[in-house]
Amino acid sequence: MKTNVREVQGVSILDLKGKITIGAGDIQLRETINRLSEEGKKHILINMRDVTTIDSSGIGELVGCYTSVTNKGGKLKLLHLPPKINDVLTVTQLITVFDVYESESEAVASFA
Amino acid sequence: MAQHLCGKLLDGRDLPDETRHWILMALREGLANAIKHGNRLNLGKRVHVELNVTGETLEMKIRDEGEGFEPETVGDPLAPENRLKTSGRGIFYMKTFMDDVRFRRVDGGGMEITLTKKLGAADKEEGRKP
Numbered sequence: 001m002k003t004n005v006r007e008v009q010g011v012s013i014l015d016l017k018g019k020i021t022i023g024a025g026d027i028q029l030r031e032t033i034n035r036l037s038e039e040g041k042k043h044i045l046i047n048m049r050d051v052t053t054i055d056s057s058g059i060g061e062l063v064g065c066y067t068s069v070t071n072k073g074g075k076l077k078l079l080h081l082p083p084k085i086n087d088v089l090t091v092t093q094l095i096t097v098f099d100v101y102e103s104e105s106e107a108v109a110s111f112a
Numbered sequence: 113m114a115q116h117l118c119g120k121l122l123d124g125r126d127l128p129d130e131t132r133h134w135i136l137m138a139l140r141e142g143l144a145n146a147i148k149h150g151n152r153l154n155l156g157k158r159v160h161v162e163l164n165v166t167g168e169t170l171e172m173k174i175r176d177e178g179e180g181f182e183p184e185t186v187g188d189p190l191a192p193e194n195r196l197k198t199s200g201r202g203i204f205y206m207k208t209f210m211d212d213v214r215f216r217r218v219d220g221g222g223m224e225i226t227l228t229k230k231l232g233a234a235d236k237e238e239g240r241k242p
Contacts, residue, residue, distance in 0.1 A: 022144045055140050056205055060198035067196055084133060091208050092189050092201055 001025030001051075003032050011043045011108045012036050013079070017050040020058030029058070033065040033076070042074035043111040047104070049080035054088060066098065075099075079107050114161045115139060118172065121163055125231060134209035135170065135229055141202040142174040142225050150176025150223050168232040175224040183215045 001018040014032060019025050036044055046062075054062075069076040077099040081089070089095040101107035118139055122132055143159060151157040157177040164171045187194045189201045207213045212228040 021140065022148065053137075055137065055144060056199070056202040057144060059201055063196055064198040067198075084130075088137075088205070092204065093195065097195065 001028055003028065005032070005036065008104075008108050011045050011111050012041045013045045013047055013104070013108075015047045015050070019053040020051055020061065021053055021055040022057035026057045026061045029061045030065060033069065037069060037072055037074065042069075042072070044069055044074065044076045045079050045101075045104075045107050045111075046076065047079045048082060048085060051082060051085060054085050059088060059092070059094065063094065063097075075111060077101065077107055077110065079104055114143060114163075117161075118163055121165055122170075122231075127231060131229075131231075138206045138209040138227055138229075139172055139174075141206050142172065142227055145202050145206075145225065146174050146176035146178075146223075149181050150178035152178055154178075165231070168230060170229045170231055172227040173224055174227070175218060175222055177222045179221065180217050180223045 001016060001020060001024065003017075004015040006013050006015070014036070016025075016029070020029055033044065046065075066076045079101050081100055086095065086100075089098065099110065101110065115136055118136060119132075122135065143161070146159040147153065151159065159177075160173075160175040162171075162173040162175075164173075183203055186200050186203055187197070189195070189197070189204045194200060203213070206225070206227060210227045210229050212226075214226045214228075216224045216226070218224050
């Protein structure tokens with residue numbers, strides 16, 4: 001998995017590309033979110049547009065990141081969920097946990 | 113490798129992309145379960161995979177060489193107290209995406225998971241979204 005972090009109006013946008021699966025991206029996601037938290041970033045938006053595959057380990061890491069950021073007083077939201085990942089979150093009712101956006105500008109504005 | 117072979121096995125069948133995608137995801141979950149919870153990440157232990165298509169039925173058997181585990185003890189991931197847990201969804205996904213999931217303790221150790229999916233007309237019409 002490839003990651004890229006950019007800052008837009010005080011929001012750290014994490015662009016992910018590739019797989020978030022066991023042994024291939026799951027730990028990397030956690031480490032990237034932990035690093036952002038250690039840097040004091042409290043508004044994190046994960047852009048999932050180019051995520052091709054996710055499994056239960058990847059979903060678990062997403063949930064862990066959400067809990068970790070929230071417990072530190074921050075907010076973690078999702079952007080551009082591919083349909084199949086939306087389905088995976090829906091069947092486990094996690095879709096109701098995450099704030100999900102289709103527009104980056106709307107997502108960024110929602111942190112204000 | 114197992115995913116590649118399963119994909120090859122499904123090639124040539126008039127399956128919706130969705131159905132194919134969920135079958136391969138269930139297979140990945142079964143493999144991850146065998147490596148992580150069955151073999152406990154012991155690289156000296158193997159995972160055995162058997163793929164069969166009989167008529168319109170796909171059967172995938174995944175066997176680990178571990179101490180075995182109790183699938184019944186995994187909490188319901190939909191229960192409010194489990195919703196934010198970081199693990200415990202693999203078996204749920206397998207059961208959601210496949211028609212039947214069975215667990216069997218193997219003589220001599222290890223656990224075998226059998227995942228079954230009908231590849232029939234109903235799938236072709238509806239794409240079997242979860």
